Amino acid sequence: MTETKNLWGGRFAAKTDATFAEFNRSFDFDKRLFAADVRCSIAHCDGLFHAGVLTRLEAEKIKNGLFTLVKRADYDKNYFDDATAEDVHSFIETRLVQLIGDTGRKLHTGRSRNDQVATVFRFWLREEIVEISRVTRDLQKALVDSAEAQKEAILPGYTHLQRAQPILWAHWCLAYFEMLGRDRERLDEAWRRTNVLPLGSAALAGTSYEIDREAVAKDLGFEGVSANSLDAVSDRDFAVEFVGACALIMVHLSRFAEDLILYASSEFQFIELSDAVSTGSSLMPQKKNPDALELIRGKAGRIFGHQTALLTMMKGLPTAYNKDLQEDKEAVFDTVDNVKSCLKVAAIVLQNLSVNKEKTFKAATEGYLNATELADYLVHKGVAFRTAHDTAGKIVLFAIAQKRELHELNLEDFRQFSTQIETDVFDALSLEQTLASKNQIGGTSPERVFESLETAKRDLEIEE
Numbered sequence: 001m002t003e004t005k006n007l008w009g010g011r012f013a014a015k016t017d018a019t020f021a022e023f024n025r026s027f028d029f030d031k032r033l034f035a036a037d038v039r040c041s042i043a044h045c046d047g048l049f050h051a052g053v054l055t056r057l058e059a060e061k062i063k064n065g066l067f068t069l070v071k072r073a074d075y076d077k078n079y080f081d082d083a084t085a086e087d088v089h090s091f092i093e094t095r096l097v098q099l100i101g102d103t104g105r106k107l108h109t110g111r112s113r114n115d116q117v118a119t120v121f122r123f124w125l126r127e128e129i130v131e132i133s134r135v136t137r138d139l140q141k142a143l144v145d146s147a148e149a150q151k152e153a154i155l156p157g158y159t160h161l162q163r164a165q166p167i168l169w170a171h172w173c174l175a176y177f178e179m180l181g182r183d184r185e186r187l188d189e190a191w192r193r194t195n196v197l198p199l200g201s202a203a204l205a206g207t208s209y210e211i212d213r214e215a216v217a218k219d220l221g222f223e224g225v226s227a228n229s230l231d232a233v234s235d236r237d238f239a240v241e242f243v244g245a246c247a248l249i250m251v252h253l254s255r256f257a258e259d260l261i262l263y264a265s266s267e268f269q270f271i272e273l274s275d276a277v278s279t280g281s282s283l284m285p286q287k288k289n290p291d292a293l294e295l296i297r298g299k300a301g302r303i304f305g306h307q308t309a310l311l312t313m314m315k316g317l318p319t320a321y322n323k324d325l326q327e328d329k330e331a332v333f334d335t336v337d338n339v340k341s342c343l344k345v346a347a348i349v350l351q352n353l354s355v356n357k358e359k360t361f362k363a364a365t366e367g368y369l370n371a372t373e374l375a376d377y378l379v380h381k382g383v384a385f386r387t388a389h390d391t392a393g394k395i396v397l398f399a400i401a402q403k404r405e406l407h408e409l410n411l412e413d414f415r416q417f418s419t420q421i422e423t424d425v426f427d428a429l430s431l432e433q434t435l436a437s438k439n440q441i442g443g444t445s446p447e448r449v450f451e452s453l454e455t456a457k458r459d460l461e462i463e464e
């Protein structure tokens with residue numbers, strides 16, 4: 001029984017079991033590498049021509065054939081309906097041979113699917129990393145715009161989810177701007193290590209044809225060539241690194257989502273989410289649910305899962321290619337798709353929300369968020385911080401019993417606790433002063449925040 005469509009059929013006497021064949025197939029998901037594979041195959045074809053393996057005529061025939069496949073795939077929406085193709089690489093080769101005949105059978109000379117898949121995957125991912133970085137930048141832009149649009153909005157900052165100190169809304173926005181900036185640096189790093197050409201490593205030992213690997217790398221825009229063929233065919237660190245960078249993006253997006261979900265709740269009422277990104281309840285008519293944000297938070301889990309899957313898939317592999325590696329695709333594809341959509345949706349949520357400035361102002365001025373100011377005030381009067389902290393704490397306790405805020409106490413009230421307190425305490429406790437005093441680099445004073453905002457805007461403009 002020799003009738004087989006497989007690329008590797010020669011050595012086999014019996015037919016592949018149908019259930020196994022289905023199990024073994026990756027075409028249904030790796031067909032999205034089609035264009036990348038064709039492009040890399042063209043470069044390989046040129047490499048073979050320059051190595052003297054293919055004549056000019058043969059190389060032209062193969063390349064024209066490959067171009068034709070791309071055109072057909074473009075206009076025929078059923079082009080990829082192939083229930084038997086093992087993977088995208090064999091699909092392309094089979095179609096090429098169908099189209100141009102036996103010359104097509106020469107394309108795979110000096111190449112293995114092992115170096116081919118590693119090359120194509122890197123080639124494809126390289127572009128996606130650039131795209132994800134661009135979408136991350138769009139969210140950074142949305143954060144800057146939101147900061148700019150609500151420059152005067154003041155928010156209580158929290159630790160342990162207890163009101164702590166007042167901050168500017170813009171300060172909150174810029175915190176996420178920073179996180180995403182580091183995420184983009186990580187993506188750049190991942191891009192740099194992805195951008196290396198494995199082609200020419202063949203199955204595991206390197207190719208015996210005189211292919212100028214450097215020239216192929218240059219043709220495909222790779223920064224350099226892999227230095228060790230064994231490593232090149234089995235390395236997927238670039239994928240792990242990429243998914244790791246995305247996992248951190250998702251950590252940041254998830255926290256962003258959590259903040260906004262809380263702020264949108266009836267308990268906080270700090271922001272109003274747009275109807276455009278909310279849903280209702282099928283049962284409770286009054287509900288407006290922050291589904292967009294909840295999905296962002298929820299999807300973080302699957303990206304962490306992909307990272308764990310890739311690490312686990314790699315850890316026990318003997319050197320060089322093993323079929324386990326085929327599992328890398330879906331993890332990376334799903335990561336690319338979901339991270340991209342989460343970033344996009346996060347920007348839409350932000351562009352459409354309004355800050356309820358009265359509510360946030362009230363929350364920032366009630367609940368003793370200026371107690372630290374009182375301690376700092378005493379420090380300025382020469383009191384040791386630990387003593388000042390203790391005195392301020394006692395005054396807060398007194399104010400709580402009186403059901404008054406600190407700035408609502410009289411001077412006499414203060415002086416029961418410390419005779420160093422004078423009328424200028426009221427200035428020190430004011431919201432303006434509380435904010436303005438955080439004036440070192442990174443602090444929430446309006447001066448610093450607006451300066452950071454300008455820097456952020458400039459950085460984004462430079463990239464345009």
Ligand code: ARG
Nearest residue numbers: 026087113114117321325326
């Ligand atoms: N579909 C395979 C993958 O994604 C391509 C490489 C197959 N190589 C092999 N020797 N079976 O990894």
